[in-house]
Amino acid sequence: MQLKSLRLFMAVAETGSFMAAARQLHTVQSNVTTHIKKLEEELGAQLIHRAGGVRLTSAGLALREHAERMLVAHDEALALFKSDENTSGRLRLGAMETTMALRLPPLLAAYHAAFPDVDMTLKTGPTASLIEWLMAGQVDGVFVAGVIDHHRYRSLKVFSEQLVLVSPTPISSVPSPEELLAATFLTFRQGCSYRQRIELLLASQGVNAARVFEFGTLDAMLGCVAAGMGYAVLPRATVEAHQHRFGIHYLELPSSIANIDTYFVTPEPSAWSPALLRFNDTLCEKIALDAPSREAS
Secondary structure, three states: OOHHHHHHHHHHHHHOOHHHHHHHOOOOHHHHHHHHHHHHHHHOOOOEEOOOOOEEOHHHHHHHHHHHHHHHHHHHHHHHHHOOOOOOEEEEEEEOHHHHHHOHHHHHHHHHHHOOOEEEEEEEOOHHHHHHHHHOOOOOEEEEEOOOOOOOEEEEEEEEEEEEEEEOOOOOOOOOHHHHHHOEEEEEOOOOHHHHHHHHHHHHOOOOOOEEEEEOOHHHHHHHHHOOOOEEEEEHHHHHHHHHHHOOEEEEOOHHHHEEEEEEEEEOHHHOOHHHHHHHHHHHHHHHHHHHHHHHO
């Protein structure tokens, strides 16, 4: 059923006249008649009594209820994409646990304050899982470590992180190869990009492998490091934000291992919803505001 046909049908139902419906929608009576007949043929039912005045049949009354909902939904969807104010809808984001713990709360709060009618959901996971969710259409955008080289997706650099070696006690140098070989490393589950940096650290010390325990949350990982279970490799800013609470310590790593960038990855802008467009604007504003402080430091 064409929306135009439904709109003409509703006009006839409201005015009780083919001619009045035509005037209301700025068309000719023959056009109204043609669309009503088309609807009746498509549905296999007479919608309007034409003898003795125009009035809806029982089939017409049943269609009227559905037609009204369909037209309202159509108009709401159109308004969603055409309105520059009162942005609504939903925004589904994915992020690494460390990004969510420190970087995103101020951004999400600012976005919610500006666009309170948008419903937000956020999933956390390792970079590999986040990419899978994005490509499956389960999220609108993801914060991941490293750029994604794919023609269908856009990567925007948003944060620069410095990874550090986290330990339960003060540490002044990288542990010896013998110590690393016997040590346990705590990391997020398979697919975490920081886990690759652990492998780089081990390789730089001539160690092929070490024991790795996987964790699902940042708090659990830091709590176990503090308890002496092992080491972790995490962003310095995240560790400093939790250092006093957990009583943990850290060691700076060589830049070849430490430096890693976080990107906001989305489909191409032509596929963005208004909610995602406004979020990207908010994110870019934050990046611009943070740039002077990063340059000063």
